[in-house]
Amino acid sequence: MPEAIPSENTSPQSPTKLVLLRHGQSIWNRDKKFTGWSDVALSPKGEQEAEQAAYLLKRAGFTFDVCFTSVLQRATSTSRIVLAAMHLDIPVLQTWHLNERHYGALEGMGRWSAIKQFGIWPILGCQIKFDAPPPGLNKRDYRYPGNQSDYATIDRDELPMGESMQQTLARLKPYWQDTIQPEVGQGKHVLIVSHRNTLRALMMLLDHLTPAQVMKLKLATGRPLVYELDQQCNALRHYYVDKLV
Numbered sequence: 001m002p003e004a005i006p007s008e009n010t011s012p013q014s015p016t017k018l019v020l021l022r023h024g025q026s027i028w029n030r031d032k033k034f035t036g037w038s039d040v041a042l043s044p045k046g047e048q049e050a051e052q053a054a055y056l057l058k059r060a061g062f063t064f065d066v067c068f069t070s071v072l073q074r075a076t077s078t079s080r081i082v083l084a085a086m087h088l089d090i091p092v093l094q095t096w097h098l099n100e101r102h103y104g105a106l107e108g109m110g111r112w113s114a115i116k117q118f119g120i121w122p123i124l125g126c127q128i129k130f131d132a133p134p135p136g137l138n139k140r141d142y143r144y145p146g147n148q149s150d151y152a153t154i155d156r157d158e159l160p161m162g163e164s165m166q167q168t169l170a171r172l173k174p175y176w177q178d179t180i181q182p183e184v185g186q187g188k189h190v191l192i193v194s195h196r197n198t199l200r201a202l203m204m205l206l207d208h209l210t211p212a213q214v215m216k217l218k219l220a221t222g223r224p225l226v227y228e229l230d231q232q233c234n235a236l237r238h239y240y241v242d243k244l245v
């Protein structure tokens with residue numbers, strides 16, 4: 001679990017640092033609804049969490065060269081708030097590969113109504129088992145990304161109808177390896193603003209976690225998590241930035 005290590009990301013001698021940030025609280029986090037690819041806004045508390053994340057990063061001496069985020073507004077708004085508060089005018093690259101795990105037919109439902117409709121085991125199973133998908137959508141459902149203009153340029157076969165953690169990892173991994181990791185490897189200061197399950201999948205890669213370990217990871221909204229990496233981008237250690245100061 002995260003530990004307190006005092007340092008910052010600006011010394012040329014120090015290991016490469018990568019900062020992961022789960023977006024601030026969204027209105028559906030607040031209302032306890034499965035969200036996934038549903039594009040809901042930050043709550044007022046979530047906006048404050050993004051401001052606070054910027055304050056903590058600034059206070060600990062962090063700066064960034066590039067930011068990667070999902071295409072979902074709770075993540076893009078968080079990145080905008082953080083970078084504006086840090087006075088950083090840097091490239092922000094948005095990609096669906098960093099979208100949250102797609103929750104299929106659960107999107108927009110509260111936990112109890114989902115259990116009522118689908119039964120307890122499908123709901124529990126997809127939250128505790130690495131390879132269990134949620135109840136899926138059919139391709140006519142408005143929640144299927146293939147019916148949404150934001151994803152019109154993406155091959156429909158790549159778009160999910162509900163993802164297990166394993167499937168989330170599978171679509172994140174090539175983007176991490178081909179696009180983000182080379183930037184980190186060049187020594188750039190990278191910020192990734194994404195989602196609970198997508199970041200857990202990334203932590204699995206960085207820390208070489210087992211499926212059972214990754215399903216137990218917790219990740220608070222709006223709390224920057226710092227990874228120190230070796231030259232092959234394996235994690236040396238990680239800690240929340242608010243433990244620095």
Ligand SMILES: O=C(O)[C@@H](CO)OP(=O)(O)O
Nearest residue numbers: 033034035036100195196
């Ligand atoms: O999609 C969701 O329901 C939540 C939890 O998995 O994810 P996030 O709030 O991080 O987008």
